[in-house]
Amino acid sequence: LAHIESGQTKWGWKEPNTLVLLPYLMAALPQLQYIHVLRDGRDMAYSQNKNQLRLWGNCVLGRPVDINCPQDALDYWCETHRRLLSVMDQHGHRILLIRLESCIDSTSETITRVIDFLDVKHHGSLETLSQVVSKPPSLRRYRENPRLALSQDQAELFEKLGYQAD
Numbered sequence: 001l002a003h004i005e006s007g008q009t010k011w012g013w014k015e016p017n018t019l020v021l022l023p024y025l026m027a028a029l030p031q032l033q034y035i036h037v038l039r040d041g042r043d044m045a046y047s048q049n050k051n052q053l054r055l056w057g058n059c060v061l062g063r064p065v066d067i068n069c070p071q072d073a074l075d076y077w078c079e080t081h082r083r084l085l086s087v088m089d090q091h092g093h094r095i096l097l098i099r100l101e102s103c104i105d106s107t108s109e110t111i112t113r114v115i116d117f118l119d120v121k122h123h124g125s126l127e128t129l130s131q132v133v134s135k136p137p138s139l140r141r142y143r144e145n146p147r148l149a150l151s152q153d154q155a156e157l158f159e160k161l162g163y164q165a166d
Contacts, residue, residue: 010118019080020056026091033118034091036084039100040163041077042142045070052076071148078154081161099162104135 012035018025025032050067057065057076060083065072088095096117103110107130115122122129142148150158155165 010120016052017055019084020052020060022084023087026087026094033094033096035096035098035114035117037098037100037103038081038161040140040142041074041081041158042148043138043140044077045074045148046141046145047073047138052080056080070145074148074150074154078157082157085157085160097161100136101139102162103133104139107133 010033018034019036022034026034050073053065053073053076054067057067057072060076060079061072065076067073084095084097088097096113098110098113108126111126111129150165158165
């Protein structure tokens with residue numbers, strides 16, 4: 001990756017674990033642009049996919065975690081996103097944060113943000129690109145589950161990330 005020159009074809013990968021390694025990647029790869037699609041942490045707390053919590057939970061939270069505990073999953077989400085904001089303080093111009101809910105609710109505007117961020121030319125219609133985006137059936141699943149407790153710090157983090165901490 002370090003040998004890719006500026007101006008070459010852009011490419012990417014979808015790897016959720018990148019978030020844990022992001023500070024190191026940003027430091028090692030000065031041309032790296034990172035797009036982080038986040039989803040409401042309460043939705044993630046009720047996800048059946050426990051891979052990140054299982055792999056990184058103990059390390060990130062500094063304590064044992066129960067991968068079947070939604071509160072532990074929420075705590076993990078909050079801590080990783082606190083760390084993301086810290087990396088953004090240093091490399092903000094190279095990081096684009098997009099909420100999944102915005103991809104669904106404002107698809108064309110979100111696609112335009114990505115195109116502008118990457119400084120790429122797009123000659124097709126936004127409408128055509130927008131048709132690729134579909135709403136996952138599990139979106140806002142947290143509303144159908146027991147309410148999770150947010151600490152004051154977590155509530156402030158939610159607000160910073162564009163979510164209502166209700």
